[in-house]
Amino acid sequence: NGDAGRRFGSVGLPLSEPETVVTLSRSGETIVEGSESTRASEHLSTLCKHLGIRGQHHLVVEQSIPSHAGLG
Known part of the structure; x- marks a missing residue:
């Protein structure tokens, strides 16, 4: 609420769907x-660099949640 001096807030709710499902293999x-x-490829590259993982991978995005769209 506004008593804490915040002007904006949000509420998080767990959902069983939609969900993101990926399969990753060498x-x-x-x-x-x-x-x-395209986005998944960028994340895969970043993850591999961060964790020091070498080699090639096959990533299949089987299901993904819609990209965020602001309301304002």
């Missing part, structure tokens, strides 16, 4: 398929 070359594949 591969002879890096392949990223499915919805949001």
Whole structure:
């Protein structure tokens, strides 16, 4: 509420759906398929660099939640 001096707030609720489902496996070359594949490829690259993982992977985005869209 506004008593704490905050002007904006939010509420988080757990949902069983929609959900994101991905399958990741080693591969002879890096392949990223499915919805949001460009974004998923960027995240895969960042994750591998951060964790020091080398090699190629096959990532399939089987299901993804819609991208966030602001209300204002």
